[in-house]
Amino acid sequence: xxxxxxxxxxxxxxxxxxxxxxxxxxxxxxxxxxxxxxxxxxxxxxxxxxxxxxxxxxxxxxxxxxxxxxxxxxxxxxxxxxxxxxxxxxxxxxxxxxxxxxxxxxxxxxxxxxxxxxxxxxxxxxxxxxxxxxxxxxxxxxxxxxxxxxxxxxxxxxxxxxxxxxxxxxxxxxxxxxxxxxxxxxxxxxxxxxxxxxxxxxxx
Amino acid sequence: xxxxxxxxxxxxxxxxxxxxxxxxxxxxxxxxxxxxxxxxxxxxxxxxxxxxxxxxxxxxxxxxxxxxxxxxxxxxxxxxxxxxxxxxxxxxxxxxxxxxxxxxxxxxxxxxxxxxxxxxxxxxxxxxxxxxxxxxxxxxxxxxxxxxxxxxxxxxxxxxxxxxxxxxxxxxxxxxxxxxxxxxxxxxxxxxxxxxxxxxxxxxxxx
Numbered sequence: 001x002x003x004x005x006x007x008x009x010x011x012x013x014x015x016x017x018x019x020x021x022x023x024x025x026x027x028x029x030x031x032x033x034x035x036x037x038x039x040x041x042x043x044x045x046x047x048x049x050x051x052x053x054x055x056x057x058x059x060x061x062x063x064x065x066x067x068x069x070x071x072x073x074x075x076x077x078x079x080x081x082x083x084x085x086x087x088x089x090x091x092x093x094x095x096x097x098x099x100x101x102x103x104x105x106x107x108x109x110x111x112x113x114x115x116x117x118x119x120x121x122x123x124x125x126x127x128x129x130x131x132x133x134x135x136x137x138x139x140x141x142x143x144x145x146x147x148x149x150x151x152x153x154x155x156x157x158x159x160x161x162x163x164x165x166x167x168x169x170x171x172x173x174x175x176x177x178x179x180x181x182x183x184x185x186x187x188x189x190x191x192x193x194x195x196x197x198x199x200x201x202x203x204x
Numbered sequence: 205x206x207x208x209x210x211x212x213x214x215x216x217x218x219x220x221x222x223x224x225x226x227x228x229x230x231x232x233x234x235x236x237x238x239x240x241x242x243x244x245x246x247x248x249x250x251x252x253x254x255x256x257x258x259x260x261x262x263x264x265x266x267x268x269x270x271x272x273x274x275x276x277x278x279x280x281x282x283x284x285x286x287x288x289x290x291x292x293x294x295x296x297x298x299x300x301x302x303x304x305x306x307x308x309x310x311x312x313x314x315x316x317x318x319x320x321x322x323x324x325x326x327x328x329x330x331x332x333x334x335x336x337x338x339x340x341x342x343x344x345x346x347x348x349x350x351x352x353x354x355x356x357x358x359x360x361x362x363x364x365x366x367x368x369x370x371x372x373x374x375x376x377x378x379x380x381x382x383x384x385x386x387x388x389x390x391x392x393x394x395x396x397x398x399x400x401x402x403x404x405x406x407x408x409x410x411x
Contacts, residue, residue: 023226023227023228024226024228025226025227025228026226026227027227027411060258060259060410062258062259062347062348063258063347063348063351063353063354065354096295096296096297096313096377096379097295098293098294098295098318098320098380099293099320100293100320100321100383101320102320102321105295105313105315105318106313107295107297107311107312107313132353133353133354133355133385134354134355135354135355135357136357137347137348137357137359138359139345157359159357159358159359159379159380159381160357161293161355161357161381164293165293166293166294166295166379166380166381167295168295168359168377168379168380197258199258201227
């Protein structure tokens with residue numbers, strides 16, 4: 001059944017017409033970790049859209065809790081039907097930290113967290129604690145992943161607590177390929193993601 | 205009555221399906237007018253600050269102080285706004301670029317604006333000018349404030365014009381966590397000295 005107003009189809013076949021306002025930020029998919037080794041978003045699978053439908057994709061990390069103490073939250077991407085998750089990246093990373101004891105603060109470039117044409121999983125949050133109340137939150141934005149012209153830029157900002165210390169990490173860079181990305185994978189540097197949500201949005 | 209199109213429920217029980225409206229929901233706008241404080245309290249004045257959303261976003265538009273050179277800061281409450289004194293550990297840094305191009309830009313950690321399990325208000329910006337055109341604007345993200353398991357992480361990024369004694373663009377970045385596993389249900393903003401002369405703070409829920 002469709003809904004037609006003054007000759008314009010508003011709803012048809014279960015879909016909204018593009019003229020019906022739905023907001024500029026659309027929730028595409030929520031993945032919930034439950035002792036998960038990886039959390040993957042694959043274009044075309046499980047209602048995930050990761051193509052040229054949107055020029056920008058936003059991922060949000062809500063209370064990601066690692067199974068193993070002091071592990072990094074990381075991501076990689078891949079193209080086509082490839083599942084190696086080893087695309088070449090060049091990236092930057094800096095961070096700020098301060099501890100509860102008020103005897104240590106810092107702000108600086110994190111040379112151990114960047115990549116220079118590397119193909120490893122990119123850390124976006126370093127050394128996440130696994131105390132019961134510890135977790136990481138944050139965002140990752142990927143721009144125009146389906147472009148066949150440009151490299152794929154991304155920016156991430158994450159915040160976590162580890163061993164009574166507040167740590168904020170800023171990571172950015174580009175996936176150095178002109179092939180369209182089709183998938184993204186998140187995982188800890190080792191051990192599982194014990195719990196938490198990763199939400200994927202498309203930005204019009 | 206439900207409206208169902210090709211097997212998909214569009215309306216049901218008077219509510220729209222999630223396809224409408226997008227994922228960012230406007231909740232409340234507070235407009236300062238020589239205001240001592242601006243507070244968002246769950247359940248009061250149509251404010252939602254509970255488990256409805258996993259993330260809340262505050263936006264600051266043209267926050268203008270009465271007092272020159274003061275700082276704009278915020279705190280959380282776990283008792284519905286009776287007390288704004290949640291213990292926090294935070295980081296704060298800012299790039300600082302003067303209007304005089306020959307002056308060297310600065311980029312440094314602000315040790316005097318962070319908290320180490322302190323209960324005081326957390327700085328969003330410091331040294332804010334009160335000339336007619338001076339103000340600050342930015343955002344604050346607060347994650348899952350209603351959790352009874354995790355600490356309450358936040359991240360803010362606010363830009364401002366420094367006082368005319370050293371006119372500059374300063375981008376303050378503060379982040380950290382409310383070190384409590386009690387649900388946070390109210391947030392308050394104010395100046396360290398004097399009132400908030402003008403400006404708007406909006407609250408959004410992110411689905």
